[in-house]
Amino acid sequence: MDDRKKRIDELIKNSQESRSSLDVLLEKFGEKLYIRTKEMDVSFEDINQYNLYLQDITEFNTSIVKIEENNRRFRELEEAIAIREQDEKERAKELAVINKKLGKALLENSSYDDYTSLFKEQADSLKAKLGSLETRIGELDNKEGGNVFTWIGKSAQGLVLKTFLSKAQDNQEQLYLNIGERYNNREAVSSSDDVAVVLKDLNALRDISRTVQDELSSLKDEKRIITAEFGIEGNPQKQIQSVRNRIAKVNESLAALYKTFGAQVAGIDENITPNRKYFIDTIVTAEDGEIIGRASRLNQSIADNEKSISKLKASLAIDEEKNKISKFQRMIMEKKGKITELEKAIADMEEDVRDCESCIQELEKQL
Secondary structure, three states: OOHHHHHHHHHHHHHHHHHHHHHHHHHHHHHHHHHHHHHOOOOOHHHHHHHHHHHHHHHHHHHHHHHHHHHHHHHHHHHHHHHHHHHHHHHHHHHHHHHHHHHHHHHHOHHHHHHHHHHHHHHHHHHHHHHHHHHHHHHHHHOOOOOHHHHHHHHHHHHHHHHHHHHHHHHHHHHHHHHHHHOOOOOOOOOOOHHHHHHHHHHHHHHHHHHHHHHHHHHHHHHHHHHHHHHHHOOHHHHHHHHHHHHHHHHHHHHHHHHHHHHHHOOOOOOOOHHHHHHHHHHOOOOHHHHHHHHHHHHHHHHHHHHHHHHHHHHHHHHHHHHHHHHHHHHHHHHHHHHHHHHHHHHHHHHHHHHHHHHHHHHHOOO
């Protein structure tokens, strides 16, 4: 490879590295300078824009905190609701057990016959059926002897009877449950009977359930409000990512402001008004001299590299054009050589034509 091309590549790399370092330096310097303007009473468009960008970022970050807080609260609500709903399921089972005890206690206490009279016939029927099934199962279990076929028959009959017994027991439990549940909000005839004891347990459990239901209603209302907000704006992750994208765009705009301001103060960007120049002089400190010097050296290094690159490229271009000229000259010489050869061939052919004509004239004389 031509050493000049290698040198151009080196200069381009150095220029890029210097440009990157200069951009970082100017960006940090510009940010530092804008911070100094916060306590100053000045009115420049870029400073006003800088303050607006900072306000936007503050609002965006506040928005992210709110979204994250809503998301955290949403998860807390889901967990709290799930726990309470599970507790309510368990409590419902406890209520069912107590209601069954209440129904049985009501049936067994004649003081409540006025209430239980509607259920007496069904209760007595189930009780009799259960007694009959238990007796028949007991008789089958107590029978001995017989052959294998008799044993198989008794076993099958026993299974059928036990299935009927289980169904009848379920019906009886359901009846007790219905009787207990329908005795809703009524009081016991006597404060010391079995019904009163069961009712006390039942009411205590219902009070707990009502409290939990109120809590559940409140939690679900809060969850619905947050869900509605998520529904409008999208899920929390998308909301947060959207806000972060907006912050990134603002930061890009801020970086451009910082670099421009830094370049103005460092003297790299000289296209500024006298009013701006005076303002810059008021905020620059002696400590900034080192940064300004580094920025100036980097900028000069970039300019020198670009100048050297331009010269090297021009030198390569000149050599390329010279090579083209040499190539064209060789082609011209080749073409001219071919023309000379063609002209000689034409002259030879013309001489041949003249010889043929002379021969024709001599032959014609013989005619």
